[in-house]
Amino acid sequence: MISIICSSGSVFAATPSPSEADLFTKRLELYxxxxxxxxxPWYYLAAADQYEHNLRLTRKDREKAKGVIGIYIEPSKWVGALNPNPADVKPLSISLFGGIGLDGDGDGRADINSDVDRLYTFANYLLNYGTDEENIRIGLWNYYxxxxxxxxxxxxxxxxxxxGxxxxxxxxxxxxxxxxxxYRSTWGSARGWGGRRIHEGTDVFASYGVPVRSTCxxxxxxxxxNKYGGWRIGIRDLNNNYHYFAHLNGFANDLKVGQVVKPAQIIGSxxxxxxxxxxxxxxFPPHLHFGLYKDNGITEWSFDPYPYLRIWERNDKLERKN
Structure with missing residues (x-):
């Protein structure tokens, strides 16, 4: 696996290692x-869990997941705010104190450290609202x-x-x-047009009409x-990263907000x-402005895309040779 971790805590992986592939298999089986x-539906559980795994990578108030499931539930919410035992695992007393913790694996314990119990509790919370997207949205909003x-x-x-x-x-x-x-590293350079601000991205210079592809x-x-970025597209990946493409000459046909895309899919020029x-x-000369932004569940900030572009370029070149 080729991966890189930057100071923002964001992680990109080019290909999963065998252990990561096993991890994906275990998670999918649980969902x-x-x-x-x-x-x-399993994909809502997977989506929320992936979101939570990303928060654990970027937030100091979230410890790294001890198991394969990243869903985070506040201990006081699990056992009940007035529960005198913050480590309570008894389903009956947790229920009496208004906690949401449930026994998902049938061992008689509602253990916040259990992957199954935690996922079951979260899924049951969503189930109280319904299983279609509209009601899942309501459940997620009430949770987050x-x-x-x-x-x-x-x-x-x-x-x-x-x-799938x-x-x-x-x-x-x-x-x-x-x-x-x-292209070269241009993140953080001063910008003149539109007031004093820094350059939140990397400029990749190329001729008019060269295809621009989804990176993820x-x-x-x-x-x-946008008055600064011209015709632009923003794509959110599964790591809570926002990929920003600006100064485009035009868009690919039938491209629309809400559409799912894959790596190397043409999105514009x-x-x-x-x-x-x-x-x-x-x-200015024709070029692609490419930016990356990270969301940590509280705020969003830009980080330097240049190291990632170098890795993706190298991997594409290697794949082209094979």
Missing amino acids: QNMETVLQV KRDKAVGIIIGNARIYKTF TLDLQEKAFPLPIGSHYT YGIIEMKGW VGSTGYGPPGTSGK
């Missing part, structure tokens, strides 16, 4: 077993109290449902390897015009749009 028992969290999880679910697997960490360089392009398995969150009202073009 599907839970779907059989409670009728909550954050619209963006709901949107990310629903997006994850659509990705998992589309491809959890093994979706493959990435691609945003331009075809056979095309002519140049993801879902299109945004498509349209290189242009020089932006720095003005809709349609403004030609104020």
Whole structure:
């Protein structure tokens, strides 16, 4: 496996190692077993769990998951806020104190450290609202109290449902390897147009019309015009990362917000749009502005995409040779 971890805590993996493949298999089995028992579609459980795994990588207030399931439930919420025993595992007393912790594996204990108990409890929480997307959304909002969290999880679910697997960490360089392009690290450089601000991305210079490709398995969150970025597209991947493509010359046919995409899928072409009202073009040489942003469940920030672009480029070149 080729992977990289940056200071933001974001992790990209080019291909899963055997241990990761086993992990995906174990998780999927748990999700599907839970779907059989409670009728909550497995891809919603997988989507929420993946969201929680990402939070554990970026938040200091979340410890790393001890098992294969990342779902986090506050201990006081598990046992009940007034429960005198914060480590209570007895389903009856937990229920009496208004806790949500449940016994999912039938061992007579509602153990917050048990993958099955925690996943069963979370799935049962969603089941109280329903099993269709509209009611799942309501359940997720009441659980997280954050619209963006709901949107990310629903997006994850659509990705998992589309491809039917959890093994979706493959990435691609945003331009075809056979095309002519140049780029260097430009993240953090000063920008002049539109006021004092830093450059939150890497510029990949290429000719007009060179295809621009999705860098990940993801879902299109945004498509349209921005006075700075011109025609641009934003894609959210399964690691809570937002991939931003700007200054496009145009979009691929029938591309729309909410659409699921895969690595190397053409989404548009290189242009020089932006720095003005809709349609403004030609104020700078044609290039793709590519940015990466990380969401940690509270806020979102940009981080340097250059190291990831180098890795994705190298992997694409190796694949092209084979």
